[in-house]
Amino acid sequence: MNQEYLDSLLKEIKKVWKNYHPPRNKNILFHGIHFAGGEPFLNFPLLLHAVKRAKELDLYIGYVETNASWCINREDVHEKFYLLKSAGLSKIFISCSPFHTERIPLKRTLLAIEVALEVFGKENVIVYMEHFLPKIAKIDIENPIPLEKWIEIYGEKAAGYIFWEGYALIPGGRSGFHLGHLFPRYPAEVFREENCKFEILESQHAHFDLYGNYIPYFCGGVSLGKIEDLEEFYKNFDLEKLPFIKILVEEGPYGLSKYAQKLGFKESKDGYVGKCHLCVDVRKFLNDVFPYSQELNPKDFYRFLF
Ligand code: SF4
Missing domain, CATH: 3.80.30 (pyruvate-formate lyase- activating enzyme)
Structure with missing residues (x-):
């Protein structure tokens, strides 16, 4: 920074x-x-x-x-x-x-x-x-x-x-992939009731990275936008302009996985240790399909996952 x-x-x-x-x-x-x-x-x-x-x-x-x-x-x-x-x-x-x-x-x-x-x-x-x-x-x-x-x-x-x-441990990064085998894992469907409204919109906890990304809660690789003017950012924030994040807020990562399945995403047969593990797996896939998505940032998060 x-x-x-x-x-x-x-x-x-x-x-x-x-x-x-x-x-x-x-x-x-x-x-x-x-x-x-x-x-x-x-x-x-x-x-x-x-x-x-x-x-x-x-x-x-x-x-x-x-x-x-x-x-x-x-x-x-x-x-x-x-x-x-x-x-x-x-x-x-x-x-x-x-x-x-x-x-x-x-x-x-x-x-x-x-x-x-x-x-x-x-x-x-x-x-x-x-x-x-x-x-x-x-x-x-x-x-x-x-x-x-x-x-x-x-x-x-x-x-x-x-x-x-x-x-x-929150499996919002590499941990689910590298250490998931050491803990109970579940099929994606188990997380179908868990949306991310609290984490993204209500937690009052956020991180700002060196690239200017507004990262909600502990959601590495999720960017609500670039911060130049924070006041304006809050005033103009519009969930409708953030299609992936809107799905996460309303339907959670299971909803996002359903969307991604239409594009070819395949759920891991080994299952997931938590909803964030599923989320990262789906987002990694979406980032490959939409490499210029601003919601999926910073890009190095996805580049160095595996
Ligand atoms: S599932 Fe995704 S959006 Fe929801 S809290 Fe975990 S990392 Fe954040």
Whole structure:
């Protein structure tokens, strides 16, 4: 994301969120803005700028999210956390799961937590998910742990439970295809009553990517449009102009699969772990048929699925 786009996005958010206060009934994870990635510390000057700019605009910052991959040197971690705190950041979110330790040794996560506690204080450090810390520590602290190692230790069934239930995994990306065999799968028809009205229109949770896509909820690869002027975007939003998304809102991915079947889509014989798994399978097919569809964006989401 470049600085110009980030600045304009924050200004636009301010226009839409004039008098924002975090809703009490909402989980703290969904309060205000969070800066995430990818990994936002990969471009620390931009991250620091983002926090400063959001503060100047008096925007409510929920937290900055990190996978701790960069946490190697204690002084460096301290300096970066301290600079963010001084710029007005109150909370930090540190990811911890078998999917993170697949690439990131636990010792980096532990260093991030230790320094974060010092700088931000206990109540302002979110470790997501903390219950994985002892499980991972028992396997290996120094090195990354391939997912196969979990399967070797726990067996397929228990490892599947750890991955899917333990991390509350949403199969809205590659997970359904790569890890679906470790969890119960169902025919597409099982999801026929599940539409996506809440996720797309009502969740009040969205992501903005570096290309300007407005991604609802956790629906990677679904774009409600490009954001240049957020106020205008809300004013002019018209579901009728988004044929695939309209089907998802009204009939869910099962409805979309019925539409895609007329074009040649074939449901997986192995079934699906959840409605989002079915959705991604159908959208991958539709993206091949309609490679220029603006609703199916960013394009790399589909390019790197398998
Ligand atoms: S099924 Fe598709 S549109 Fe619905 S919540 Fe999952 S990813 Fe989003």
